Amino acid sequence: MTILTTTGNTTTPAQRTTPRRSPxxxxxxxxxxxxxxxxxxxxxxxxxxxxxxxATLALTRGTTRRGRALLGLTLGAADLLLLAALTATDGTLSWHLG
Structure with missing residues (x-):
């Protein structure tokens, strides 16, 4: 009687679940x-x-500072919204008071 066993690829759990992270x-x-x-x-x-x-590149490359990247994404979008608001109200691309 012969017993057949198959061995697959053996990887540790850390190797399977760790995403690639750019320095x-x-x-x-x-x-x-x-x-x-x-x-x-x-x-x-x-x-x-x-x-x-x-921010998008940092999030796709797996940053450990996810909160900073999300804040950068939010502030970048706010910058463009602010630009649109300034352009719509007075037709310029700059701040002015008064």
Whole structure:
């Protein structure tokens, strides 16, 4: 009598569940937050889209600073909404008081 056994690919659970993480993803998350924050004050036409792109890249590359990336995504969208509001109200791309 012969007993047949099959052996499959043996991987540890850590190898199967760990997503690929880029070492630059954390820096991208922080940069998106800073660019989104600064973009609410100056150059929102440039810094808003940059914050959106960096936040999206950081989230897709598996950052450990997920909250910062989500804040960068939110602030980048707020920059573009602020730009649209400024353009619609007075036709310019800049802040002015009074």
């Amino acid at each position: 630059q993803a954390d820096g991208m998350a922080v940069a998106s937050f800073v660019l989104g924050l600064v973009g609410t004050l100056v150059l929102n036409v440039v810094l808003g889209p940059c914050a959106l792109v960096l």
